[in-house]
Amino acid sequence: MAMSAPSGGGGRRRGRGSHRAPISEINVTPLVDVMLVLLIIFMITAPLLASAVPVNLPETRAKPMDNEEQEPVQLSITADETIYIGEEAVNEAELPARLDAIARADEGSERPRSIMLRADKNIVYGRVAWVMGELNRAGLTRISMVTTGSDSAP
Template identity: 55%
Template sequence: MSMNLPSQRGRGRRAPMAEINVTPLVDVMLVLLIIFMVTAPLMTAGVPVDLPDSRAKPLDQEQQPVEISIERDGTLHVGKDEISDDMLPDVLSQVAQKGEGGKPPQVFLRADKGLDYGKVMRVMGELNRAGLNRVALLTVGKDDQ
């Protein structure tokens, strides 16, 4: 039975250690992995609720879009014309037929931020039913206020 004792030949010199201890590195990497796994879903779910303010840049348009506006009291406007809820499907089907090149026109939907969310979704449902799938929700830019 023998033991490796430091020899007296080197007199204070140690041989360089050839092995790297990777356990602390693995521990740190696992902690970082857990942190990223926990925070990544929160980053996508944490969207601002006050949507009417935006810093998005305007979209390039190839043709004049159709504007649909919904006032705070629920009054609907297509362009400058006021329409009733019952007239909306007929008006939207006429708008869908005006598309150029077999492509329906783009629709700009402007809704008051104090409006009921269900009202906006009903209008979007009617847009989808009419085949108007290119819908942009308009907001007020931060610089425009």
């Protein structure tokens, strides 16, 4: 006669889900997803908040302004200290009169003409300062210094 020993489970079958051990690790994938979404939101909105100054702007029916500016005047000083306006050489005595003529031509405009000052790097600083002083005396104050790029930082 054969006898069977009780299985101890009361005839119930033990499945995979009946006795689970608690998970000792935290799943960080949803946390990383939320943090990346927040990072992207802050990256997009931060520049907008920093550059906007709260101003109540008036309404207008005026036409948009034409943004085209006049061609800038090229003023160059070469290594031998010759001064050029455009491609025409100008001596030191006639420079003030020429600058006055440029300033008078721009008297009625809202945006005065800009001056692109190109000076050789080997000339004396005093020469450039004198030319800038003459530009200022004539009322031409929108001066841009033209330089070349450098591969190394100073």
